[in-house]
Amino acid sequence: MKPHILVVDDEIRYQHLLRVNLESEGYEISTAGDGEQAIEMIANRRPDMVILDVMMPRLDGYSTCERIRQFSSVPIIMLTGKAEEDDRVRGLNAGADDYVAKPFSATELVARVRAVLRRAVNTESITQSRYFSHGNLRIDFARAEVWRDDRPIYLSATEYRLLIQFAHHVGQVLNAEELLLAVWGGFLS
C-alpha cells in the first residue's frame, strides 16, 4: 500500500507544490487548509505522515501539532517560515519529528520525507485511539471534548491536560513531579 501523507497548508500553491513532488515519489496525498480540518482528517483517516505549516490563520502549526500529539504519534514534519533556532526548538517541543524551513528546495523536502518515513517504519507504530472511555467518562482527543454520562464537561486548558495525563495512565500512580512536568512543564521552562 502507498504511504499516505497529509499536507496541511493554507496556501493552495504550497499544497500543489508538495502534492506534485510527493505523488511523483509514489505517495498518496491528501490536503487540509487549516489545523482544525487537519486534526479531524488525522483522527478519521490515520495518515502515515503529516506535513504541517506553522503560519496558518486561527490554529497555528504549533498548537495543531500539540493537539495531534494528544491522540496520535503520526510522524510530523513542520514547515517553518523562519529557520531561527527558537522556531525549530518550538516545533520540536510541540512534538514535531523534523522541520523544513521555507523557502525549501523540492529535493531537500523529498529527502526529509523519505528519512522520516523510514524512521517511523523502524519504530513500531503506537498510534493511539481517537477516543478514550472509562466508566462514565469519555474523551474525544481530536476535538478536545470531554463527556460524563453523555453530557459535555467544560474544562480549562490545564484541567484538560491534567485529565489526559490520568486517562493515559489509568490505574497507575503518578507522582507530583511527573504531573508537573507533563501538564505545566511547557510553561515552566
Add this chain to the structure above:
Amino acid sequence: MKVEPSPLPPIEFDHVYLISRIIGQAGNWKSALDQILSQVRKVFIFDNVAVYLLDTTRRTLDVGYAKAAGRGHSREADVAWGENLSSQVMLKRSTILQEPPDDPAMDRLERPFILGVPLIANQQILGTIIFIRFGSPPFTPTQTQFAEYLGQQIALLIAVQQRETELSTVESLRQTLRIQGDFISTLSHEIRNPLGFIKGYTTTLLRTDKQWDADTQQEFLKIIDQETDRLQELIENLLDSARLETGLIVMNFQPVRVEAVLNDIITRSRLHHPGLEILLQINPPVPPIIADARRLTQVIENLLNNIEKYAEGSPAIITVHHQDSQVFIDVADKGPGIPGKYLELIFERFFRNPEREKQVYGSGLGLFICRQIIHAHHGSINVESTPGEGTTFTIALPINQPQNGMMMG
C-alpha cells in the same frame, strides 16, 4: 559686617505647612512654585528667582524657571547673575550664600545678596534654585533654612515629574518598536511567500530524478512568472510607501486638467484591462487643479485595479464635480462591497479584508499608498460601502496647493 534684625516678619510654622500642602496637591512643579512664592512673599522676599536644571544627557545647566519680582532688572540679565553661583552650588552640593561688600555708597543694584540652594532628590542633584535680593535685606539663617526646605520639596516634585516623562518616553518607544515588529513580521511573511513558491517550483523543475511533461512544465513556469511579478509589485509598493513616508518623494505640483488625466487612464485601461468597463461623468466641467498628475494617476489606477480584482464584472463609475475650493473624484463599483467593520482599516498598511485575502492577491499596500499621495496633496480620501450593492471611494482635492512643489510631511 554688622548684623541687623531682619525687617521681615518671622517665618511661622504655617508657612512651612503651606509649602507641604501645595507640594502635596501639585501636578506640576512650576505652578507649585508660583503658588508658594506668591503666598510666602511677605516673609520671604526676593527680587529674582531662577531654577537651573541639569540636562543629564548634555551635562549643561538650563534655566527651568525664572521670575522677577520687579525693581528694574530684566529677567534675562538676572538669570545670567545666577549662573555663576549655580555652577558653584552644583559642585559643592550644598547651599552657598554670597553677600556684597557693606558699602552704602554703592548702587543697590551692584550689591546683590545671592542665595543658592541645591535641588537634591534621592541623593541625585537635579539643579539649583537661586534667590537674589538687591541691596537688602540679607538672608537670615532662618530664611536660608526656609529656602533649603523649599528646595527639598521642589526637588522631590521635579524628580517625580522627570520619572513620569521618562516613563512616557519609554512607553512610546515600546509602542514604536511593537509597530515595527508587527511590520517586519508581516513583511517577512509577504516576501517569503512568493519567494518560497519561486524556490519550490524552480527546484521541482530542476529535480534530476524526475521528468515532467510539457504541460506540467508550462504550469510551473507560469506560477514562477506570476510569483516573480508579485514580488516585484510588493517591492515597488514597499519602496514607494517608504519614500512617501519619509518625504523622499517630492510632489511635482503643476496645473492639471482632471478630465485629461482621467481620459488618459481610461485609454490605457482599455488597452491593458479590456474586461473592465469604465464610465466617466464630468458635469459641469471642473477647473484645473494644482496636483502631481503622475501620482494622481497612480491613485486612480490603483482604485480601478481594486475594482477589477475585488468587484469582478462590475463597471467602474468615475464621477467628478467641484464645490467651493475643492474638486471631488468619486470612483464607484457595483461589487460585493466591504463589510462595515473593515472600512476604518482598509487604508492601514498591510491591512487586507480577511474574507477576501485568500482569493485575491494583494500586498495590502495599495490603499495605504493612495492615502499617502492624497494627503501629500492636502486632500482626503474616504470610502463608503454597502454590502451587496457596491463601494465608493471619494477623493477630495484642493484646487490650489498652499505652496507649489512642497515636500510632503
